[in-house]
Amino acid sequence: MDQVPGSPQEPHNAQSGDGLPGCYRHPDRQTGIRCARCEKPICPDCMVSASVGFQCPDCVRGGSGTGHSAHAMAPRTIAGSTIAANPRLVTMILLGINVAIFAAVYFGDRLHSDLVARFDMIGLALDPALGGLVGVADGQWYRLITAVFLHQEIAHIAFNMLSLWWLGPPLEAALGRARYLTLYLLAGLGGSALSYLLAAQNQPSLGASGAIFGLLGATAVLLRRLNYDMKPVLILLGLNLVFTFLWPNIAWQAHVGGLVVGAAVAYGMVHAPRDRRTLVHIGTCVVALLAIIAVVWVRTLQLVG
Structure with a gap:
């Protein structure tokens, strides 16, 4: 899923010596985990467990207040598919x-x-x-x-x-x-x-x-x-x-x-x-x-x- 305009962006100065970015909400915390929907880097305190991987707080809230359509904010898997009600x-x-x-x-x-x-x-x-x-x-x-x-x-x-x-x-x-x-x-x-x-x-x-x-x-x-x-x-x-x-x-x-x-x-x-x-x-x-x-x-x- 494409990043929602107006949502917090990945800090430009968050890269560490080993290449890991900083959490989009806590730039000083390096992390190798990204949101399964928008792919922003997230630290353990910001991870929200989802059916596939982890999501950031913004995606969990569903983009409240952004004015975007429900289709644009529809949950997506890591491969870009819609999340099915029955994954089996x-x-x-x-x-x-x-x-x-x-x-x-x-x-x-x-x-x-x-x-x-x-x-x-x-x-x-x-x-x-x-x-x-x-x-x-x-x-x-x-x-x-x-x-x-x-x-x-x-x-x-x-x-x-x-x-x-x-x-x-x-x-x-x-x-x-x-x-x-x-x-x-x-x-x-x-x-x-x-x-x-x-x-x-x-x-x-x-x-x-x-x-x-x-x-x-x-x-x-x-x-x-x-x-x-x-x-x-x-x-x-x-x-x-x-x-x-x-x-x-x-x-x-x-x-x-x-x-x-x-x-x-x-x-x-x-x-x-x-x-x-x-x-x-x-x-x-x-x-x-x-x-x-x-x-x-x-x-x-x-x-x-």
């Missing part, structure tokens, strides 16, 4: 979709359904059950995204959905629903694309792990942007990467691809300048999508060339 809605929908598809797979296996064979992530393979060559290289690009919502084992979906429920709501609140959903889908696609590029052409994979690692990377970027303690998320990220490479039968390519894409997209979303937020956000997502398409295109040429 998209996360709940994603969780519901994953569970519903898992139920279809779980009970379908008992009915000899071929849902997994039709929708898992596979580059190119000969599948007699489906009548010949199948996979992304055979034109089935939809597998890049359908595999992100596909699980076959209870432990697999339980771990992914618990992670989604833990990581999702804070990011949804910070980024806004549309940006959060876009990040989730791009991270899932990024994981599928790297699996397609590096995994054996007849090696299938499935699961939301790429998207979950994307949320983990985005969480690290967001905490760094808010100057929060990074140790917990870095420890969690490190442990997950260790398990990724040491645990058998894990598609590490999907984890790494999702992590990279999620962190990159989140960086563009939370570091975009306020006067060009929408342009930077769209540009970041478009570049990420084009990179994914390029990886898939190059790999396809290798497999069918």
Whole structure:
């Protein structure tokens, strides 16, 4: 949100030797925290806890007496989105979709359904059950995204959905629903694309792990942007990467691809300048999508060339 004309400005002489500005109300108190709405520097005495980060007293009061419109003063997240009444809605929908598809797979296996064979992530393979060559290289690009919502084992979906429920709501609140959903889908696609590029052409994979690692990377970027303690998320990220490479039968390519894409997209979303937020956000997502398409295109040429 743009700074409201007439509100206190950041003191020009508040910079310390280490570059930290002074609180806009107490210039002698250096701080690394900024208001989540107007981005003025605020000290601990001026912080007001909000659903996302902290706000300054002026933004909490809603600009009383400034004469600005309600739209101009509408609460905004750090990424510039309006603050939703339910910051878990998209996360709940994603969780519901994953569970519903898992139920279809779980009970379908008992009915000899071929849902997994039709929708898992596979580059190119000969599948007699489906009548010949199948996979992304055979034109089935939809597998890049359908595999992100596909699980076959209870432990697999339980771990992914618990992670989604833990990581999702804070990011949804910070980024806004549309940006959060876009990040989730791009991270899932990024994981599928790297699996397609590096995994054996007849090696299938499935699961939301790429998207979950994307949320983990985005969480690290967001905490760094808010100057929060990074140790917990870095420890969690490190442990997950260790398990990724040491645990058998894990598609590490999907984890790494999702992590990279999620962190990159989140960086563009939370570091975009306020006067060009929408342009930077769209540009970041478009570049990420084009990179994914390029990886898939190059790999396809290798497999069918």
